Amino acid sequence: MQDRYAIQQTLGTRLGRQTLLGYDHQAQQRVILKYLCFDEPVQSADIRRFQREIRVLKSLSHPAIPRYLDDFALQTAHYRGLMLVQSYIEGESLYQQIRHGRRFNEAELTQLAQQILEILCYLHQRQPALIHRDLKPSNLVLADRAHDVGQVYLVDFGLVQAAAEPAHVLMIAGTEGYRPPEQLGGRAVPASDMYCLGMTLIHLATGYHPTELPHQGLKILFAQELGDFSRPFKRWLRWLSEPRQERRPASAQEALQMLARAEEVFARRGPASVVYATLATRFRQQIQLFASLKPFGSKVQLIERDRALEVLIPSLALQWPAVYRALKLTLVGLIGLGGSSYGLVQLSLASVSALWRYGCLAGLLMASAIAVGRGLLKLLQQLKRSARIQLEPDILLVSYDTPAQPLEFVVNARKQDIYDIIFKPDASNLYLLLKRNRTRSRQLNYRLSAKALALDPDEMHWLSDLIAFWFRHSR
Template sequence: MSGKILAERYEVQRQLGKQTGRQTLLARDLQTQELVVIKQLFLGSDFEWQDLKLFEREAETLKSLSYPAIPRYLDYLEIDEPNSKSFALVQTYVEGKTLQEHLLSGRTFSESEVKELAKSLLEIFNYLHEEQESPVIHRDIKPSNILLHSRSGHSVGQVYLVDFGSVQNQAAKFGGTITVVGTYGYMAPEQFGGRSVPASDLYGLGATLIYLVTGLHPTELSQQDLRIQFADRVTHLNSSLIDWLEWMTEPSLDKRLSSAGEAWISLKNPRIIDKNSIAAQRQSSAIKLTKTSEFIEIKIPSQGIDISLIVVLLGVISVMLFLIAVSDNDRELLIAGIFLAAAGVLKLLDSLFLEVRLRIDRQQISYSTDILGLRWNNSPPAPRQDIGQLEIEQIEYTRRGTKQKLSTVSQMIIQAGNQKYQLGVKQGLSESEIEWLATELSQWLGLKIQRTLTDGKKKISM
């Protein structure tokens, strides 16, 4: 094989890999003298047209990509030889060892290296998934498709993602044919049904990193409700990293991190969550929370009538009746009485029928109120990408002229550009409900909760 010339240009150096009906070669481009990788697909007795479709899709995808951590497309060939016919994809050669090779040689990865590796791959995913014309989903993230170059004792080195033979782009997604591709153990559950989304690559990355920290292939680990059970084998890891890996490999798309950006933010800012207390709060609260991969929506029902409201309404009615009784022909007093009556009615409607709705989807955040089917926006909607901060603010009320604290109330603030969206005591939320909703929003948005204290004069970060 060594020394063979393909297409009168590429001199084969050695074979890198071989599978039924295909092979991968290291060759030298005789025109540039650079080393290249040639992937060759043969037309033989075991040839299937679906293989050629995926092969051509890989070539077209690489041709459209330009990223330092992805091999670059160089050429596409049809090779006719006396005993065979084949197609060949030529791409740049990346020197290095795969994660699989590192693991098989006994190399281990520290927690900081795992995070560094995750960061590099999430940056690659962000490029692929955010391609404007045609987002690209790799669909086969696993240790043998990740190359490390120049790894040192203090760094994983340069990270490369290779082998786009299972790639799906948006154009191919609607082709009408279901194609199940990927590698068992690293495939997200939805891929078994022929469905792939950006979160499918996140699952593959999570499963790959679980292999790194446990030394075991995902299929060697037990499962419970399709969840990979690995936490008991990595007690040396920080609990926040374990939680993040569980989040990345959630079987349900609705519960899994949905984008590379969200995954990176969540890795930097781990969620702090008491699952038992949140479950209890969800069950006991009248608030309706709906959370899917596409949106999160909070509906806060009316507060109802309590003793304080009854006292206020009785006072309003008393003053109103008095003004009407003494107004006689005094038009101004009569108008004042009518205004008080209207205020009382509005307060009653507010307490009985007002519903507050906060909704965030992939495009925007909106905040609206609804009374008897009439809805209006309290604040203008803002683009989802403008959301930059999630805050729980504690406000201390003190007696004027003294330092004696009277009470402390909390509110949750979502900052989206110049817009602020607030939920708190005004909407009848308790402190535990605010904590619960903030935690749910933090998970969905991938934002760390900022905590501040305001004493009437200044705001202090906690």
């Protein structure tokens, strides 16, 4: 191919795609050839993903990620499609090692986790953040044994997605057993890779595929298989593998820091103040991450205060019934204003002796002017109405700010009084389920609507992640 590459072996095949071991005669080295075949049923989405993988690999430069070398289109008698050439890593995948009977102890898993998290830190800290979405033992290659466990490489970026990319609901990315629940809707965030890593480490530690382990709801019960592992490591592993996204580490950096402090943070006994202080410091450290992930061009403002965070949504969707009433009041006032003014002019020209008529018209003029003023004020209130969501260390406040009116609080709840936070997959609504609401309405099931807040799906996803992060982390 290209008078340069020779195919030596087929390493893997799936519908429309092949992974080949090749040889580069020009560079005189082995390479990996990834081939997207047009002769088999291929959808446009497959071509886009393949092209995205090429773009991503071109942009990456990390010692534990295969290097991009070349790409080209093929149109020959035997090959018709796209080809990606990347550096060859000599070694075995972790899946192959498990199949050969290898079991990893806690020290080895800790080393593996540290290496993988450092790779994910590199991906998650890019702008925008890159989510691998298919982290599993077969996509992790263990190479030279320069240290105890060996050097780990992360391969196969076929499902990589930028955090800022819109979700494709019909696209289910990832592999069963390792895929977090949120990816069933096509959506992924840095915490999604944390779940994949948790499932991968559980597989390496137990020797069982995650689907072979007992379940309790969406939770996988694995602790009974890790009798020789320490309690802090098992609790750290449980943290990574939480089915609910908001209960997992928000980033690889956070997971890496907590792994280094597992004995201190995840021990059963110990000063609660140490745990709480550790969790509290993470809140401030993650604010910059959320600020960087805010959708481009969003009008939402994120304001950090001394011990709180405020989300300001400056202009809400118009409430058309209220706008209609304001316009009606203004129009009636203007008609009355015009009629009474005309009547006063005519009356003053005809006769000034009819004082009682003059008084009536003057009163109508004043009432009409007041009506116009009230109508315009109500219209201004609709145009300038804003929403505020305040995330204090232990209190959630939701309020609406309307010009010339006192602040209207609709939610005032302590964190301990929040039963759950539910986000609809279609990004239409965010529900706050409360045990107690310390406002006048006392509403226990409050809905934040994307339509009412005038937010698009990406903004709603971002807002949901931020509130969920506060719900889990703040103290």
